[in-house]
Every structure is written in structure tokens, then in C-alpha cells.
Amino acid sequence: MNSLKVASRPVYLDHAATTPVDPRVAAAMAQCLTAEGEFGNPGSTSHDYGDAAATLVEKARAQVAASVGAHSDEVIWTSGATEANNLAIFGAAEHYAKSGRHIVTSRTEHKAVLDPCRELQRRGWRVTYLAPDGDGLIDPAQVAAALQPDTVLVSIMHVNNEIGVVQDVAAIAAICARHGGAWLHVDAAQSAGKCAVDFAGFGVNLMSLSAHKAYGPKGVGALLVSRRDRGQHGDAAGGARSFAHTHIHLQALHFGGGQERGLRAGTVPTHQVVGMGLAFELADAGRKAEVARLGGLRERLWQGLQLLGGTFRNGAAAHSVPQLLNVSFEGVEGESLLAAVRGRLAVSTGSACTSALQEPSYVLRALGRGEVLSESSLRFGLGRTTCEQDIDTALAVVTEAVSRLRRISGA
């Protein structure tokens, strides 16, 4: 299709969209599929095939829990972070509807948070969308100011998928705890292996995880549902809340076989959760070395791109994961930039775009970038397979493309 395509595949720098499955993970998954492996239904308690599968599922649950500072019984398997976000937001909103119908979130959340919030608005909830600063950061004080007596949920992401900025969710959790009525959900789909995740330590109530951003399979994730009791706080706003002493409850989205303590019906896919368990264990174990390595490569990339002039780095460099670099290029149109690099470089503009008309990134616009620059940006997602050679290829390809397009546009 694309005549620029060379014999070898383009350099893959879109690890924020998805990662290849680690070969060790793929091997573990393969052990749970065919007749030779543990193919039993983990819900079948009447025979050893089912028991063996259930044992693997529980091991995987423990692996995920251990890697994010949670307990095994706080892990609810889902089909991904999208479902986890939906379960968290609808589940808490519907369960606590009698306590209040106000939600606080931010403008730079993933669509899998924003769209459920919009649907709740349609159903009569009020939603406050916090605006981040020009670097993409939410000040915890903004959350404090937005809380109202009837706020039941705050949903703030951990690592932003377009710009890599890390929000201070521990500080936000402390604010929610003081409020006493607002539970905190954190979309941590982009966090595993990129920065420390400590569910209990952060004091978060709900946290969404996804396997395929961390070298695990697509189609599996988890919602962490805290079983910690929330203590009464003397300065709780809004008077005594009836649920102040209990842990969080949710209404289910899928009803059926009673799996996952009734919170998520459906046969648990052994190979998928086994893959996620191992992927999270490996990501956690390798995190520190990888963060250092990729931090170096990312700076090499940014230094090189700056030579082009008219380049703007999006998101607070000092508060971002090293896997991501998001850059706006003056004087080039976004879609043409993508098309020009496409044969040799796989990158994206941030949000997987299903329509033929590219829309400017709402995340970059929320940072105040303006429409043209928001559209003329590339997200470089570095990952485990990324090497110095890849960075140098990327630099050469982008430099050539930007220069060529600037000539064509007369910039």
C-alpha cells in the first residue's frame, strides 16, 4: 500500500498505544489453551481441569496485586482498562446515587473516563472537568476546590496517555479522604512498568489497569477495588456520611455467573489473566532499569528534534514518565506529518483516531496549545525493544519529513 515501506518494518515508537507481548508472557499464555494445557473453565469446581485453571487465575491475581501494592482480593478482572473505567465510574455513581450526583474529573482523561462521565451527565449527574495547567498538571488544590457536599466520585488518571505527565494521586487521595464522601478512582492504564504504583500507599479506592500497555495481552485488565475501611475524618465536609466507615461498594455492569464476587460476570479467561499476571510481575521487576535506560533515549530524541526549530515539547518534562515524548511541530499539518513518516516510523498523534478527519488532540488543546499546534504533534512512545539505532532512525525520518513539509507549506 505504502510505497515508502522498506523491506524491514518501520521502527515502532507507539508503545503507548500498545506493546508487543513479552515472549515469556506469550509462552505462559500458550500453556492455558490447548488440550495439553490448562484449558479448563476456572469456574468449574467439579473437576481437576477447573481447579487447575482456578489455581493459575489466583496466582495471576496475586502477581498483579503484588506489583501494584494491592491485596489479591482487591483485584477484579475485566476485559481491559476501558471496562475497568466504566465499571468504576458507573458502578460507584449508581451505587452512591442516593448520596450525591456530582463527579470531579479532568479534561485530559482518556475517553474511557470522559465518555462514561458524559453519559452520567445525560442521566442527571453533574460533572466538573478540571483544567490542567499548561504543562498538563492538575493541582490537588483544584480538586479540593471542586469538591461539593454531594460529590461521590473523583476520577483522575495517573499517567496521561498522550503526554506522559504523572499526576499526584496520593495528594488527591488525601483530599478525598478528608472530604469523607468522595471516593477516588485512578485510571492507571499507562502506569505499570513506568512509574511506581502503590494502590494502598496512595490511598486510592479504585484503580484501572490494562495488560497490553505493559507487554501483556490485549483484552484483559483489572479494576482494583479497595477493601480498606475508610476512617471517619473529623473535618469531613457535608456532615456524617453513612458510608464513611465502610469500604467502597459498586454496582456491577455485567450480571450473570457470579464470578469476581458478583462484580463482573463472565468466564474468567485463564490465558489472558495468566498473561497479565506475569507481564505485571516482569514490568515491576524491570521498572527501575528500564526507566533509566529510556530516559536517556528520550532525551537523545528531544535534543535531536530541537535542531529543527519550531518544536514544542508538550507536558511537564520534570513530571513525566520517560517512555513518552510528545512534540508539536510548527508549520506542518498533522496528518501529512504522520503520512510522511509512516513508511519508516510507527508513531501516532495520541488518540487512536477512527474517523477519516483527524481531530486536534483534546488533551493538547486543554494545555492551551491552540488548534494548529495541537494537530501538528507526534507522540513518541518508547519501549522495551527501543534502542539507540531506533532513535537515530526516528530523528532522521522526522527531520526529513518536517523539512520537506515545511518547504511545501512555504513555512
Add this chain to the structure above:
Amino acid sequence: MNSLKVASRPVYLDHAATTPVDPRVAAAMAQCLTAEGEFGNPGSTSHDYGDAAATLVEKARAQVAASVGAHSDEVIWTSGATEANNLAIFGAAEHYAKSGRHIVTSRTEHKAVLDPCRELQRRGWRVTYLAPDGDGLIDPAQVAAALQPDTVLVSIMHVNNEIGVVQDVAAIAAICARHGGAWLHVDAAQSAGKCAVDFAGFGVNLMSLSAHKAYGPKGVGALLVSRRDRGQHGDAAGGARSFAHTHIHLQALHFGGGQERGLRAGTVPTHQVVGMGLAFELADAGRKAEVARLGGLRERLWQGLQLLGGTFRNGAAAHSVPQLLNVSFEGVEGESLLAAVRGRLAVSTGSACTSALQEPSYVLRALGRGEVLSESSLRFGLGRTTCEQDIDTALAVVTEAVSRLRRISGA
């Protein structure tokens, strides 16, 4: 754990709970995981990794569609039949809530249909639960009699998961079409490879599919959403319905990235849908030969079991898929029967049971079996790997166990 366990694994006769993945399917899935394969995000349209994955996803969609008489654009990927059932039932109920709040279903549906219906009752819908006859069959006339002017949905399964009985969904579809306001959902999780499925030919509006009952992976399924226009029927009950000329619409359950035409947000898991596509193609191609082969083995099993005396076959033999045999044994307690065969035979009582207290099957009770016999039953689920030797082993093991337990119980 179980001292009866011999060196080789027990004979697996629980294919109705789940099937091993076909080795060809596992191989195809493995091609979509690691860096060497098509690991791209099918939603990433800005590079070839994404495009290649999207191409595989669309091929799989066409495979599933072709095997069940549907069009590709009627296939919505889900995480399994549980989610498909939930999407169908909540999706239609919520979308058509203004047209009516009455639903018709049957007592022998899977929990993934019954539990969403119960949840809708909690939200104010009325649900009619039809009682099957002693053979497990629903007479289409029962559906006709149950329809009310404000009925918006009928949900009747195709193949029952406990007794294998096949309902006449085409006749039921004709009745719903005449009514004009009631859409028909069919849970066909157990159908693929077992009996002919013809979504368009049956005239069904919504149909749930699951991969792992047909030698595909767990954690993936599909909801077929008809795009056929429904014609106006002269004898439509309830006067002119505003939606009589259009095809069915649903409200989504998961909101987010806009995948699956906005009906089901979440990254599409390439390896999972590729597995389902191939599994359905293979199941359809091999169906006729397999049905003949397994029909013979099932009769051999039933003939042998009858020698025990006090055995009752559950479900209409003449209207059931050949993969299933459900038998009640007089004079033995159900859990002990399962435990006694467990070391050498993997079977179940029908419903995957998560509690320590075995409950009598609600399906068998709906057939009027009575509590004791309902509890003292085994479901034999034959499948692709089942051979004559397996049947003979099963016969020997069950005969020994039933005889022993009858002695212990003084029967």
C-alpha cells in the same frame, strides 16, 4: 489432592463448560502477540502495525459472520457471551424504555440472561418467565401468548447449556415480527458447531456468541446486531410503533474509544478475535461430520447408563444437540456422585457452582424433575477429542460410582 487421580488426566467430558482451544486456533493467536507478529493496536490507523492488525480483525469478523449467516457489519466483538447477553438485554431495554418496559424470557435461560432480567425488574421492568414443558421445550405459542403491547424484548436461548435442547427460534422470531414491537434476542453461546445457526434465516435481531464453547479462546465473543430493516406488519399489536421500519438500536454498556461503531468501547484484542474467527470457521466446516460421530457416541453412553436402572434422561432427545447428555440417577446424592467420579472423569452438574453448597439445577427443576433428582444428575459434554474409549471409561466409572453410592445410601 485427589487420591483417585491416576497418572493420566481424567477423561474430559465437560465440553459444555469449555473446550480446549484447537491447535490451529492457538497457532493463529500466537501470530498476533509478540514483536514478530501482528501486535499492533487495531485502532491505530496511523501506521502499518495498526493497519495489519485491523485487517486481521476484519477477516475474523467476516469468518464469524459467514459461519452464522450474518453480515460482517452485524458483528460486535465482546468479551464473551455474558457481556453479549448483558449488552443485548440492557442495551435494548434502555434504548426502547420509552416504548415499553416488558420482557419475555424463559426459566431455563443461562444466568447471564436471567440475572440481567432480574436487574431490570429491580429498575422497574416487568419480566415474564416462560415455563418449558417437561422436555425443556418452549412452545412458540407460549411466546405469542406472553407478548403484551408494551413488550420490547424477547430473549430465548438457542441451545440449552445444561440439557442441550434446541429451541425453535425461527418460529419465535416470526411471532415477534408479527407483534412488531418486540425484538428477539437469542443466546447462542452453545450453538456453534453443534447445530445450524442462520442469523438472517432465523429472522433474529440480536444473537450472543462465545468462542470458548467452540474450541476458541475464553474471554471473547460477539453480539450480532441485525441491520436488516423490519417491515411493517399489518397485524402489529399495539398500533403503529415508531420503530417498526428501522433496524434495532442499542444503548452501549461501555463508553470510551468509539470502537465497534460506538456500541462497545475498548481496544479490540486481535489475537482473541482472530482465534474466534478461525474457531467458528472450523466448527462450521466440521459440524455435520462431528454431529453424526458424537450422536453415535452419546447413544452408546446412554445405552450403557440405562443398565444401571433408575436413570432418567433430561431434555427432549429428539430436539437436542448430540454433544450433550444429561442424566439423573435415583438414589445417589449429587455432590457425592461428582466426587466419586472425579478422579477419572471430568463432568459437571450443569451450572458452574461457586458456592460450597451445591444447589439443585434450576433448569432441571423447571422441567419438573423434583429437587432430589435435579441434584443427582450429571451433564456429559462430549467434544472433538472424545473417542469410544472415553465413553467406555465414563461408563465404567459412573457405573461403579453409582453402584457404590447406592449401597452406601441403602437404595
Add this chain to the structure above:
Amino acid sequence: MRYSALTLRYFETVPGAGALDGVGILRGAAGSRAQGTWVQFDLQVSSGTIQAARFLAFACPHTIAVAAWITEQAAGRHLQMPLPETVEELSQRFAVPIEKRGRLLIIEDAWRAAAQSGEHH
């Protein structure tokens, strides 16, 4: 459902399964098949001491195992003595899940019924 090794052993070997014939056999039962658990004990007693015991059970593996064990322990015990272990102790010995504890009360009832059936002779 997983069973402990001890439960499985008694469920599979069922020492004492059966009935006793003859004069002076004490018999008692409790529960019902319709409710899923029925247990019967037969005791052969001589001068107030149990000589032999047998049981029949339409019941789950835990219940069968416990009844078999109790039957095995019976010989030599005085008829008026209670069960060799409390329901609580039996539950622990055989790893009986909490939801099933009620079934051990049926065993206790059956045993008591057998022992007391002698009072009417």
C-alpha cells in the same frame, strides 16, 4: 469443591457402611433424602457398650466421611457417651466448609436417635 485428604480417604473407603441385622440392634436416622441429607446409624450394643456400628447415608462427601469415621470410633464406647468429638471438632478434622456445618447436626441427631432408640426396648 476440594476435599481434604482425610475426607477423601473416608469417603472412598467408607469403613462401616451398611446395616446390621438381628435382635437388639439400635437404629436411628435423621434428615431426609428430599432435603439432600439423610443419615442412619445401626448400633449393636451389649451391656451398654457398643460392639459394632454401621451407617447408611444419602449425603455429600463430607457427611459420608464424618459418619464413616464416627462408626469406626464406635466400638467399645458406652452408649450413653456423646459423639467422640463435638461438631466443631469434627468440622475441623474433616475441613467441613462453614456452609455445611448444619449437616453435621443431622449426623449428631441420627446418632442420638439410634442411642435413644434403646430406651424404648
Add this chain to the structure above:
Amino acid sequence: MRYSALTLRYFETVPGAGALDGVGILRGAAGSRAQGTWVQFDLQVSSGTIQAARFLAFACPHTIAVAAWITEQAAGRHLQMPLPETVEELSQRFAVPIEKRGRLLIIEDAWRAAAQSGEHH
């Protein structure tokens, strides 16, 4: 986004990209960078016939490809003639998705603006 082979070829080779200098050059532009599509044509005309054409574009690959193709076809055409193909024909030739057809109107506007700019000379 997938592009046809023709679209890709013109996007990559961009014949006629650039500007023309000198007296008597007709120049016209349409669209705006802020809205994501801006196109400019320069025409060198002699006795009402186009001798050479160049374009500049801040635009998507489809728009760039079409502008490049039009520039390539220009030499020898009479200034008053319309574009060599209609927007509909261009859309088909370059497999322009329906949502993007509006951008071809910007090309048409820019071309017309260039051609008509001569009227003021």
C-alpha cells in the same frame, strides 16, 4: 488512514511544489492554516495560456496530492478554463474520503483566486 497508490505518489514526489517569482505571476490562495487547510497557486501566464504553475499547501496528503496533480496538468491550459477535472472526478481519482471533499473546494477556490487575480492587472 490508508491512501491510494496515486495519492501517495503525488504526496511524496509533489511535482510543482514551490512558488514562482517575477513580474506577471498570478497568485491566489484559499483556506487558512488555523483551520488546517491552506492552498496557494502561482501561475505564470503568457497570452492567456498557463506556462508554468506551482503550489504551496499546509494540508493533508490528499489535498497536497490533488494540488500537485493540478499544477502538473496546468501548462498549456487556457487561464479561463476550469480545473481539468471536477471536484467529483478528482475525489475519485485520488480516493478522497467523503468527509474530506470540502478540502477540494478550497483547492478550487485557490485556483480560481489565482486565475482571477489576473483580472486586476
